[in-house]
Amino acid sequence: MNRENVLKLENVSRLYHQGEQAVRALDGVSLDLKRGEFVALMGPSGSGKTTLLNVAAGLDSPDQGRVLLLEQDLAGMSLRQRARLRLNEVGFIFQSYNLVPVLSAEENAEFVLLLRGIPTAERRRKVRALLQEVGLTGMEHRRPAELSGGQQQRVAVARAIAAEPALVLADEPTANLDSETAFALLDLMERLNREHGTTFLFSTHDPRVMKRARRIVRLLDGKVDRDERR
Ligand SMILES: Nc1ncnc2c1ncn2[C@@H]1O[C@H](COP(=O)(O)OP(=O)(O)O)[C@@H](O)[C@H]1O
Ligand SMILES: [Mg+2]
Structure with a gap:
């Protein structure tokens, strides 16, 4: 498998029907992400960011266009094949952390490894090292309710990268964090990007977060309005 071409969207459209009305959540979006990119997806609420991330992961299917994840056309794959590709190659970080409340930090972080x-013994070793990397040593046995928002999001980051995916998709990962915690999370994502070569695509509408990206893709009404490298 070629690991350089991580994600390619070719002229992707996604229509939603709301009663009589059709909403073009994505309208002819093309996007090409190479290995190691650190990309912010910007745009006002309703511009299509979440839809783009879902389509990129194969959680939602476009009405038009093609999505290639590691050069594999998602349209040509069964649900099972997609699930497998996602499990092996894609990590997710959500705005609301989405940790399992009854599991400890360590158990949450190792979940994907368990599925794989x-x-x-290998799982535990790996997860301990990861939790150390994200600054949660000593908190391995705490449940989400016993962690701050920033700490929970760090567990989510550890979970997302545990299986060493090629691509991490993050939907407004800093939305519920104060700015100090948001910057710390960004530092962490940047470091993982640098040290592991993991490609990151994260949506945000925080301009301070955006400044840290090396590439900014701006959506407006479901279209790519700007795509700038810095
Ligand atoms: N499941 C859905 N059903 C109907 N409309 C949807 C659905 N998901 C998103 N939309 C619409 O698609 C557009 C883009 O939404 P979304 O991708 O969530 O934008 P963003 O994440 O940038 O706020 C919005 O107009 C939204 O109302
Ligand atoms: Mg959204």
Whole structure:
């Protein structure tokens, strides 16, 4: 598998029907992400950011156009094949963390490794190292309710990268964090991007977060309005 071409959207459209009305959540979007990119997806509320991330992950299908994840056309794959590709190659970070409340930080972080059938001892070793990397040593056994928002989001980051995916998709990962915590999270994402070569695509409408990206893709009404590298 060629790991350089991480994500390619070719002229992707996604229509939603709201009663009589059709909403073009995505309208002819093309986007090409290479290995190691660190990309912010900007745009006002309703501009299509979440839809784009869902389509990129194969969680939602376009009405038109093609989505290639690691050069594999998602349209040509069964649900099972897509799920497998996602499990192996895509990590998610959500605005609301989405941790499992009854599981500890460590158990949440190792969840994807468990699904992948990695043996217990190896899982534990890997997850301990990761939690250390995200600054949560000593908190391995705490449940989400016993962690701050920033700490929960760090667990979510650890979970997202545990299986060393080619691509991490993050939907407004700093939305619920104060700015100090948001910057710390961004530092962490940048470091993981640099050290592991993981490609990041994260949506935000925070201009301070945007400044840290090396490439900014701006959506407006479901279209790419600007795509700038810095
Ligand atoms: N499941 C859905 N059903 C109907 N309309 C939707 C659905 N999801 C998104 N939309 C519409 O698509 C547009 C883009 O939404 P979204 O991708 O969530 O934008 P953003 O994440 O930038 O706020 C909006 O007009 C939204 O109302
Ligand atoms: Mg959204």
